[in-house]
Amino acid sequence: MPVSDAEMGDAAITLGELLEGQGRMIVTAESCTGGWVAKTLTDKAGSSAYVTGGLVTYSNEAKIRLLGVSEQSLDIYGAVSEAVVREMVAGAVSATGSDVAVAISGVAGPGGGSKEKPVGTVWFAWGTGADRTETGLKHFEGNRDDVRRQAVLFALQSVTGFLERL
Template sequence: MDHELFELAEQLGRSLKAGGKKIATAESCTGGWIAQTITEVPGSSAWFDRGFVTYSNVSKVQMLGVRQETLEKYGAVSAETAMEMAQGALSNSDADCACAVTGIAGPDGGSPEKPVGTVFIAWQYKNGGSEIIKKQFAGDRQQIRRQTVKTAIEGIADYKLMLAAGD
């Protein structure tokens, strides 16, 4: 178990539980690692609603409602796709907030425009608030994925973002 990630998930759980809120996740490049980290926390069923692992483009369309046009125009690894993933996770769950990640963990798949380590993380809230960030992580596949999980959980646990999850 990764103690740093576990502690971040515990902190997230305390914040969500105190506010009576639930989270859903939509993951591509992390393959469910965010949901796994969250559900390692005992009692997480009180604040974790569900997770979607949508690795293929078809699954992003079918499970999250990502528009085919978005994928064709911007690609699976884009701010636009990440935001549609977060919106889809929120609308297809009973959660108050959702986090979505899509990126290129490597070692292959990068391009000059989107090199290995390019990751988009989006957060969407039931009240309409949202945020998206682009990161360029360094390291091997495992390191890039871990940094993505850490950043995603830190972002949702951020106090300013928790305020946005209010009714």
């Protein structure tokens, strides 16, 4: 379960090389990972060739104001939901003009979980906007750091797979 810095770094390099090779720019829209995906992508010098930026939208208010997530989606489904991460991708692409976005919203713990969404529940979305977005739901084990590291790695690998299929 524990994900190392090296594993995350290797996944970020793989994604970065793919983005650069395809001439695409990425933006991240992160909640429970707090910008860790963007940090990992920008650890490599020259990453400005493929990283537009990152939006840490930890609060619902930030999701609404910065990404255009609807209050209705947040009220009905909650922040940790497929509907919200889909809207986060669309909002991030729209706000930045990036070619692709990845969004993450989850319950990293140790508190905050519920029966329906226990600690370790993380929703992901990645895509080119509202027209072409994929999603994934994971239930990670471990402490807060473990959950966040697993989420970062899964996000990087998922976007890589998506771009390889385009």
